[in-house]
Structures are given as C-alpha cells and as structure tokens.
Amino acid sequence: MFCRKLFGSKEYQKEKKVTAWKLCLQLFLIGLNAFWMYHTYRLILLDSEMADKRFNPWEVLELAMPMNPYKGFNSPAVKKAYRNMARKFHPDKVARLPLEEQKTAGAKWELITKAQETLTNEGKFQNWVEYGNPDGSIVRQSIDIAVPSWIFDPKN
Secondary structure (H helix, E strand, C coil): CCCHHHHCHHHHHHHCCCHHHHHHHHHHHHHHHHHHHHHHHHHHHHHHHHHCCCCCCCHCCCCCCCCCHHHCCCHHHHHHHHHHHHHCHHHCCCCHHHHHHHHHHHHHHHHHHHHHHHHHCHHHHHEEEEEECCCCHHHHHHHHHHHHHHHHCCCC
C-alpha cells in the first residue's frame, strides 16, 4: 500500500491527495513508534536483569539478615554497623588503608551509604522490598521521567 502511494500514478496521487509531506510524516511516525517500542523492550529487559542482581543492604553492612526484614528496619544494629564501616571506609579515613583497598574504597563507601539509607529511610526500604533496589523499578523511573507530572495532577 505504501509503495503504491509512493510510486503510484499521478492520477492516483491526485485522487487520494497524496503529498510528499504526508508520506514523510507517516514515515517519521512509523520510525518514532519503532524507536519507542524498542526502547521500552530494552527497559523491560534491563529491569529483569536488575531484579536478578538484588541489592542486599545487610550483606553490605556485614549484618545477618533477620527472618522478617521489617524487624531490621531502622534498628540500632544497623546504625552501629554503619558507624563501624564508616570508621574504615569514610573518604576522610581512606588514607590509612593499604593502596589496593584505597582504590575500591570510594565504591565501597557509596554501597555502605546506600545500604544505610535503605535500612533507615522508609520509602527506600519499601522500594527495596518491592523491587530489590532502593531506587525502585527502572521501568517505573523511566516512565516517571517521560510523563509530565501535570498529567496526573488531580486538579486538572
């Protein structure tokens, strides 16, 4: 059908009022739709891969995970473990470590901070329980970024 529109006779083009502008617009919309579908597919794959690599804040803080994770939320043991890890891996204290550990101390400190925030911030803790990541679902983050907030505003 599309090839007939593009290469059809002049009478057909006059009869159907086919213009180059309409054809270019159709091609653009088809390409945009294909790009959007591919991007969504990749986000779903990435989200499923991230679900396989669950972030475990208790493992990072070198604590035993309780049977009921809600009992470990904001516990004194979390604060004590965070302080102990901070004494060793805080950016101001890294100079005391051996050279091999100094190179990985920055990444380790970010993980320790993320684990502590996960176990003390209720919103991040709920995301961790639901998605396995304190930042939430990657697909949901992408949709939140793509959709303007005024669309879901109840005042509109």
